[in-house]
Amino acid sequence: MRILNKQRLEKEIQALYRQFQDDTSERLTEEKFNTALTNILNYQELETDGGVTRNVCVLICDIRGFSQLVENVSTTKVIQLLNVFFGSMVDIIDSRGGQVNKFMGDSLIAFFDSGEDVRGSVLQVLECAIAM
Helix, strand or coil: EEECCHHHHHHHHHHHHHHHHHCCCCCCCCHHHHHHHHHHHHHHHHHCCCCCCCCCCCEEECCCCCHHHCCCCCCHHHHHHHHHHHHHHHHHHHHCCCCEEECCCCCEEEEEEECCHHHHHHHHHHHHHHHH
């Protein structure tokens, strides 16, 4: 199985883009960008075999009353709301050591893994939930 840390990957890609934007001495070519992007993807990828078992804490978050809200608000406003919501939640999760696993409608799933320190993972999730 291949696992990517989405937040870290996004930051690396943004840094790559800024690097090419800021570097006026070197012209950005599709080939150079693709090569650098491939290197980032290969570096960020974590290999795990199917037999590995790990204890992680999972956080599931959604917007209370979202279905009722959507009925009374334009699609544009809903998308704006979700972008603000997910942006804030990802920042909070990332700052507490979590990794977003999936976005689904108005909800997200994140996991926290402190290695063998299950208590540490539980504390990370609780701190994250309080900050949210």
